[in-house]
Amino acid sequence: MTHPSTLARPARPARAQSGDRVDSLPSRAARGLPAAMVTAVGLFAAARLTGVLVLAATAWATGRNPLYLLGRSWDSAWYLWISSHGYGRTFHFSPTVVHSDLAFFPLYPAVVRAVTTLTPLSSGVAGLLVSWLAAGAAACGIYAVGAHLHGRAVGTTLVLLWALLPHSVVLSMAYTEPVLTAFAAWSLYAVLTERWLWAGTLAALAGLARPNGIAVAAAVLAAAVYEVGRRRRGRKVPHRLWTGAALAPLGWGGYVLWVGVRKGDPLGGYFEVQRLWGSRFDFGAGSLRFAKHLLLHGDRFVFPMTMVIVAAGVLLYALLLADRAPLPLLVHSGVLLLIALGGSGFFESKPRFLLPAFPLLLPLARALVRTxxxxxxxxxxxxxxxxxxxFAYGAYLVVIAHTPL
Structure with a gap:
């Protein structure tokens, strides 16, 4: 199969030579986005609501409060503290293990703070509301990407598969993955449709949401470099492309620099905060040691399940490469996969780190539509x-496993 462009797969009418996009010439799938999106989002909502009901039944059966589990588990508690009190919370477990709230990026707690300021909602309820709305926006963006590349059926199936991932329970919790995925999906859609200012702005916001939000900026920058090289042959490079590319890394870079200045080390301060949490990029050495431990000695069910999910992610990325997916999707998913594989610490959280890598599901979505x-x-x-x-694994993770998500 041949592809007209590494950036956008579907065939489109010829673009004007002077602009960076032509709004009057959208793809056939894009013209029906608002109406067709309703089905995809409805399936997503039904899947996640069913998952929440299964979790709630499990929680009630064990004497737990499901709303508390969804709104204040693990990282959620840190984000809600920041939203209420700002940064400055630190726990010293030992001289070499110090947990500082500076490890958590600011966008999600800032939005939660805005909601609690403007409404009578508590921080826990506001956190869930923000996450649920962001998950819906992410589902819309994921559908838009899938439909733009392969049609409405694939777009709808892509959203459904994302809603049914083993770790998709996180999308119903007060976590930041829905926020990051929403900005990532719409930024990637903006790149594929050559809306460079939107792509860069949304990538900057993604970079303010989570540490691995840098993957979105990397995708925008890679696409911009490719497009500049492609336009060298007599085509003018529009200022929107340069501006979008310049905006993309500002969110992530700005927060990392701010933490560094606050810690007295502008370039390394944030990474020292992460190291004291036990998280650092060691090119996968820590992950390999833990995998060896699992193979030789075994452990709780969540750990081998994590290894299977990450291995599946690697296989799906190989399929995405074989399918010659657009460059931005390859870079975005590749960087997320690299961070998950190459980072040490909190092995059980790696599947959660891959939730924003929804393009990995494209080969499965296409195969499922054909089936x-x-x-x-x-x-x-x-x-x-x-x-x-x-549904079963999500309830197990939140209610029974008692391990960080």
Whole structure:
């Protein structure tokens, strides 16, 4: 199969030579986005609501409060503290283990603070509201990317698969992955449709949401470099492209620099904060040691499950490469996968770090659509199995496992 561009796969009419996009010439799938998106978001909402109901039933059966578990588990408690009190919270567990709230990026707690200021909601409820709305916006963006590249059926299936990932319970919690994914999806869609200012602005906001938000900026920058090289042959490079590329890394870089200045080391301060948490990039040495431990000695179910999910992510990335996916999607997913594989500490959190890497699901979405057309019953069984795994494993993670997500 041949592709007209590394940036955007579907064939489109010829673009004007002087501008960086032509609004009057959208793809056929893009023209129907608002109406067709309703089905995709409805499926996403139904899947996540069912997952929450299973979690709630499990929590009630064990005497736990499901709303508390969803709103104040693990990292959620840190984010809600920052939203209420600002930065400055530190726990000294030992001289070499110091947990500082400076490890957490500021966008999500700032939005939660705005909601609690403007409404009578508590911080926990506000955190859930922000996450749920962001998850819906992310589902819309994921659909937009899938439909733009491969049509509405693939876009809808892509959203459904994302909603049924084993760790998709995080999308229903007061966590930052829904916020990051929302900005990532729409930034990637903006790149694919050559809306460079939007791409850069959304990438900057993604960089303020999470440490691995740098993957979105990397995707925008890679696409911009490719486009500049492609336009060298007599085509003018619009200022929007340069401006979007310049904006993309500002959110992530700005927060890392701010933490560094606050810690007295502008370039290394943030990474020292992460090191004291036990998180650092060691090119996968820590992950390999832990995988060896699992193979030789075993451990709780969540750890081998993590290894299987990460291995599946590597396989899916290979399929994405073989499918010659657009460059921004390859860079975005590749950087997220590299951070998950190469980082040490909190091994059980690696699947959560891959939640924003939704392009990895594109080969599965396309295969499932083909299966549904040829053998609908087979596709139904696959979706049912994924749903059962997602709902049961999500309840296990939050209610029973007692390990950081």
């Amino acid at each position: 549904a057309r040829a053998r609908p019953w087979h596709a139904t069984v696959v979706v049912g199995a994924l749903a059962g795994l997602s």
